[in-house]
Amino acid sequence: MNLLSNRAKSLKPSPTLAINAKAKSMQAQGIHVISFGAGEPDFDTPDNIKRAAKKAIDDGFTKYTPVGGIDELKDAIINKFKKDSQLTYKRSEILVSCGGKHSFYNLAQAIFDQGDEVIIPAPYWVSYPPMVALAGGTPVIVATTEKNEFKITPEDLRKAMTPKTKALVMNSPSNPTGSAYTKKDLEKIAEVVVSKNCFVISDEIYEKIVYDGFQFVSIASLSEEMKKKTIIVHGVAKTYAMTGWRIGYTAGSEEIVSAMNNIQSQSTSNPTSIAQKASAEALAGPQSEVEKMVLAFGQRRNYIVDRLNKIPGVSCYKPAGAFYVFPNFSSYYGKSYRGKKIENSTHLADFFLDVARVAVVPGVEFGADPFERLSYATAMEDIREGLNRIEEALKELS
Numbered sequence: 001m002n003l004l005s006n007r008a009k010s011l012k013p014s015p016t017l018a019i020n021a022k023a024k025s026m027q028a029q030g031i032h033v034i035s036f037g038a039g040e041p042d043f044d045t046p047d048n049i050k051r052a053a054k055k056a057i058d059d060g061f062t063k064y065t066p067v068g069g070i071d072e073l074k075d076a077i078i079n080k081f082k083k084d085s086q087l088t089y090k091r092s093e094i095l096v097s098c099g100g101k102h103s104f105y106n107l108a109q110a111i112f113d114q115g116d117e118v119i120i121p122a123p124y125w126v127s128y129p130p131m132v133a134l135a136g137g138t139p140v141i142v143a144t145t146e147k148n149e150f151k152i153t154p155e156d157l158r159k160a161m162t163p164k165t166k167a168l169v170m171n172s173p174s175n176p177t178g179s180a181y182t183k184k185d186l187e188k189i190a191e192v193v194v195s196k197n198c199f200v201i202s203d204e205i206y207e208k209i210v211y212d213g214f215q216f217v218s219i220a221s222l223s224e225e226m227k228k229k230t231i232i233v234h235g236v237a238k239t240y241a242m243t244g245w246r247i248g249y250t251a252g253s254e255e256i257v258s259a260m261n262n263i264q265s266q267s268t269s270n271p272t273s274i275a276q277k278a279s280a281e282a283l284a285g286p287q288s289e290v291e292k293m294v295l296a297f298g299q300r301r302n303y304i305v306d307r308l309n310k311i312p313g314v315s316c317y318k319p320a321g322a323f324y325v326f327p328n329f330s331s332y333y334g335k336s337y338r339g340k341k342i343e344n345s346t347h348l349a350d351f352f353l354d355v356a357r358v359a360v361v362p363g364v365e366f367g368a369d370p371f372e373r374l375s376y377a378t379a380m381e382d383i384r385e386g387l388n389r390i391e392e393a394l395k396e397l398s
């Protein structure tokens with residue numbers, strides 16, 4: 001008898017978490033590692049949010065809540081969608097889960113059957129393909145190009161669609177590229193989606209982290225028909241520096257949300273009561289801290305993109321949002337360090353960690369091997385020092 005299920009055996013741990021763990025263990029040994037690995041803001045959760053959590057504890061708000069979230073938080077989410085995207089949802093169309101990842105997981109479990117094809121543009125967030133596969137769906141990866149700003153083209157989308165296509169996963173702004181779709185881009189995608197009759201899962205978790213006046217648009221807001229076809233996955237983690245609080249949410253049709261609610265009721269039950277109260281304050285309270293964080297991210301983005309593009313043989317797309325850059329280092333593949341050849345993004349990431357003591361995440365994990373992902377959710381001094389180290393280390397390759 002096998003100890004582990006085939007399902008468990010088919011999974012590998014999230015690579016981004018693995019890189020961070022290695023960097024942290026080096027740091028624990030006293031090695032000064034600069035980490036561009038983390039997918040979380042380096043800022044602290046704003047005080048008004050912490051106060052709401054403390055109040056929840058003091059008020060004894062520490063018991064089970066309804067599985068899909070408290071009305072106060074659902075209403076804050078409903079108001080957010082109304083204000084930001086002119087989308088109207090009922091409470092029965094909103095589900096609060098234990099992080100955006102959990103929202104996506106529940107959704108995949110609720111709508112995918114064996115053999116359903118799910119189109120995922122690459123580079124993609126590392127967890128989409130495994131979560132689709134865990135639900136029995138088949139990820140269909142469609143490559144995008146740096147030249148096309150890492151956006152799927154309507155032609156490529158049309159070509160990838162078959163009668164088995166159940167959904168397209170959209171993530172704008174994107175992890176790992178920071179690329180974001182304009183309204184015009186989305187209209188063209190929506191045209192294909194409507195003509196082929198599939199769902200769109202729109203992961204909008206980086207909605208608020210955009211630069212230079214970029215106008216975020218939700219694909220669900222383009223028409224009534226697109227609203228029916230779209231399920232939005234969102235969360236408070238990135239916008240409010242609340243990664244540890246574990247609150248995500250979904251907006252979609254009552255039928256889908258109710259199925260997800262059932263799945264959640266048989267697994268985690270409600271997300272933490274205290275974190276729900278804190279998230280209601282995050283969404284409904286003052287937003288000035290978010291503005292400050294985005295301003296700081298924007299300055300770092302300008303610096304990091306500029307520096308990377310000055311390194312010989314490196315090209316880096318300037319993203320419209322999120323807090324990642326995705327530079328192309330492939331001109332260094334084939335070169336060697338002390339007789340060891342660097343052939344791909346994993347080798348290069350290992351080289352950066354071992355020689356430069358800088359943690360980055362290999363592009364292959366996001367389905368794009370010529371690249372490395374660098375998160376700039378880290379202090380400016382560290383960004384400067386980390387880039388100095390990368391630049392120096394690359395000179396060692398011949």
Ligand code: PLP
Pocket residue numbers: 039098099100101102125171174175203205235236237243246247248
């Ligand atoms: N979606 C994207 C694109 C992400 O990058 C992440 C986190 O890295 C998530 C969803 C999930 O975030 P959380 O589960 O922390 O809310």
